[in-house]
Amino acid sequence: MTTMIADFFDEELAPLVRRMADRPRAEGWDDDDSRETRAMVWQGLAELGALDASGPDAVRLAELLGSVLYQGPLLDTLTARELLGDDHIGRSPVALAVADEPLSEQDGVVSARRTFVGFAAEVDHFLLGGAGPRLALVPAGHPAITTRRYEETSRGEAYEVVFDGAPVTAWADPTRWEAALAGARVRQAAYLVGLAQAALDHAVGYAKTRRQFGQPIGKFQGLAFRLAELSMHIDATRLLVHDRDAAAHAAADLAAASDLARTVTTRTMQVHGAAGMRSDDDAQLYYRRAAAESVRLGTPDQLRRESRETR
Numbered sequence: 001m002t003t004m005i006a007d008f009f010d011e012e013l014a015p016l017v018r019r020m021a022d023r024p025r026a027e028g029w030d031d032d033d034s035r036e037t038r039a040m041v042w043q044g045l046a047e048l049g050a051l052d053a054s055g056p057d058a059v060r061l062a063e064l065l066g067s068v069l070y071q072g073p074l075l076d077t078l079t080a081r082e083l084l085g086d087d088h089i090g091r092s093p094v095a096l097a098v099a100d101e102p103l104s105e106q107d108g109v110v111s112a113r114r115t116f117v118g119f120a121a122e123v124d125h126f127l128l129g130g131a132g133p134r135l136a137l138v139p140a141g142h143p144a145i146t147t148r149r150y151e152e153t154s155r156g157e158a159y160e161v162v163f164d165g166a167p168v169t170a171w172a173d174p175t176r177w178e179a180a181l182a183g184a185r186v187r188q189a190a191y192l193v194g195l196a197q198a199a200l201d202h203a204v205g206y207a208k209t210r211r212q213f214g215q216p217i218g219k220f221q222g223l224a225f226r227l228a229e230l231s232m233h234i235d236a237t238r239l240l241v242h243d244r245d246a247a248a249h250a251a252a253d254l255a256a257a258s259d260l261a262r263t264v265t266t267r268t269m270q271v272h273g274a275a276g277m278r279s280d281d282d283a284q285l286y287y288r289r290a291a292a293e294s295v296r297l298g299t300p301d302q303l304r305r306e307s308r309e310t311r
Contacts, residue, residue, distance in 0.1 A: 001048065001049045001050070001053065001057060001061070002060045002061055002064055004048050004049075005045065005048050005050060005061065005064060008045075008048060009064070013041075014068045016037050017041060017068045017069065017070055017071075018068060018069040018282060018285055019285070020037055020038055020041070020070075020071055020072070038072065041070070041072060042072060042073075042093060042122075045074055046091055050074060051074075051077065051078070051081065051086075051091060053078065054078075054082075056242070056244075058078055058183070059186055059187055059190045059241065059242060059246070060190070060242075061187075062075060062187035062188070062190040062191045062194070063190040063191065063193050063194035063197075063238075063241075064194060065191055065194065066190065066191035066192060066193065066194025066195040066196075066197075066293075067194035067195065067197060067198040068194075068198070069198070069285060069286070069289055071118075071119070071157055071289075072093070072119055072122070072157075073093040073094060073095050073118065073119040073122065073123050074093070075187050075188065076093075076094055076095050076096045076118065076119070076127070076184075077089070077092075077093050077094045078183075078184075078187065079096060079127075079180050079181075079183065079184040079187075080094035080096070080125070080127045080137075080172075081094075082176065082179075082180045082183060083127070083135065083172040083176050083177065083180050084137060084170060084172050088125075088170040089125060089137070092123075092124035092125060093122060093124055093125075094123055094124070094125045094126070094127055094137075095117055095118055095119050095120055095123040095126050095127070095140075096117070096118075096126075096129075096184075097112075097114040097117045097120075097126045097128045097129070097161055097163075098114075098127070098129035098130075098135065099114055099115070099130065100130075101113075101114075101130055102130050103129065103130025103134070103136070105136075105168075108168055109144070109165040109166060109167050109168065110128060110136050110138065110163055110165075110166055110168055111163055111164055111166070112128060112130060112162075112163045113160070113162050113163070114128070114160070114161045114162075114163075115160050116150070116158045116159075116160075117147075117158065117159050117160070117161045118157055118158060118159075118296070119157045119159075120140070120147045120149075120157075120161050121147060121149070121157070121159065123140050124139070124140050124141070125137055125138065125139060125140055125169070126138045126140055126145070126161065126163075128163060129177075133174035133177035133178070134171065134172070135171070135172040135174075135177065136168040136169075136170075136172075137168065137170040137171070137172065138163065138166045138167065138168060138169065139166075139167065139169055142166050142167060144163065144164050144165045144166040144167075145161065145162070145163055145164075145166050146162045146164070147159045147160070147162075148160045156288070156289065156292050158292065179247070181250075181297075182247040182248075182250040183247060183250075184297060185251060185253070185254040185297050185298075185303075186241060186246045186247055186250050186253060186254070188254055188257075188293070188296055188297050189237075189240075189241045189246075189253045189254040189256070189257035189258075190241045190242070190257075191293065192254075192257040192260065192261040192290070192293060192294060193234060193237055193238050193241055193257055193260070193261075195261050195265075195286060195289060195290060195293065196230075196234050196237075196260050196261045196264040196265070196290075197234050197238075198286065199261075199265045199268045199283070199286035199287075199290070200227065200230050200231060200234060200264055200268065202268060202282055202283060202286065203267065203268040203271040203283070204218065204227055206271060206272055206275075206283075207223060207227065207271060210275075217271075223271065226267065227267075227271075230263070230264050233260055233263070233264075234260065234264065237253075237256050237257055237260045240253045240256060240257075241253055241257060249307065251298070251303040251304070251306045251307040251310070252303065252304065254297060254298065254300075254303050255298075255300040255303035255304045255307065257294075258293075258299075258300045258303070259294075259300055261290040261293065261294050262290050262291070262294055264290075265283075265286045265287040265290040266287065268283050268286055268287065269283055269284070269287050271283075
């Protein structure tokens with residue numbers, strides 16, 4: 001399955017996927033090309049079996065998605081399917097709206113405010129949770145739900161979502177939450193490993209073509225050793241993430257992958273210098289996305305603290 005999806009993200013589609021969310025912030029501005037690309041990518045992933053990925057296959061898929069900077073609800077949807085199955089969700093996309101904040105419930109409707117919810121404009125359902133493991137599946141198109149896209153530097157698809165008496169379609173089994181969260185964190189760690197590898201490949205490609213003093217800068221030992229060290233760290237983190245018992249130390253693995261992604265993308269920017277800050281160069285995209293994706297399911301400090309407390 002991952003081989004077919006890798007072929008799907010070919011040299012023509014991959015650049016479009018990397019920039020699916022890189023669009024102007026003008027209020028009311030719409031981009032038919034971006035919406036068509038998103039719809040095509042979701043349909044293609046669904047037809048290739050991505051929605052049915054689980055276990056090691058899902059981890060490999062997540063790393064592949066990170067390597068193309070995929071920004072979409074697939075990973076959230078996989079988590080929702082682990083909690084609810086496909087009886088309530090079917091093949092539709094879901095966004096997680098979970099936080100350690102109160103969730104008000106009364107007469108079958110829920111109210112809450114959630115910040116930095118990913119991909120809220122392109123999903124059919126939200127999986128809404130508050131303090132505690134109880135989660136509610138809520139239809140995204142209901143008038144009791146309002147969304148506002150953030151103007152933030154990661155150039156991603158993050159939204160504030162307000163639920164003001166939204167109806168509940170189904171409740172997730174709370175006994176599944178701990179395992180589902182661990183699986184989501186392992187997949188997010190794999191995504192960050194893929195992102196870091198792609199950023200390093202971008203830096204190596206630049207080092208092979210950028211010339212100083214009559215030779216490619218990649219031939220200078222200081223830079224070559226630095227890039228080799230980054231490659232070693234990526235390989236080591238990849239082994240952690242793909243370990244058969246990764247779910248047992250998911251918080252620690254995600255913390256390590258988050259640190260890795262931030263380090264590698266920072267070094268990639270340094271290798272590129274001023275050229276990496278140009279809007280037409282992908283170096284700044286890797287850096288921006290690493291900043292957002294490295295805190296999606298907890299900051300590295302929170303994750304390490306949680307890992308120590310559960311030992």
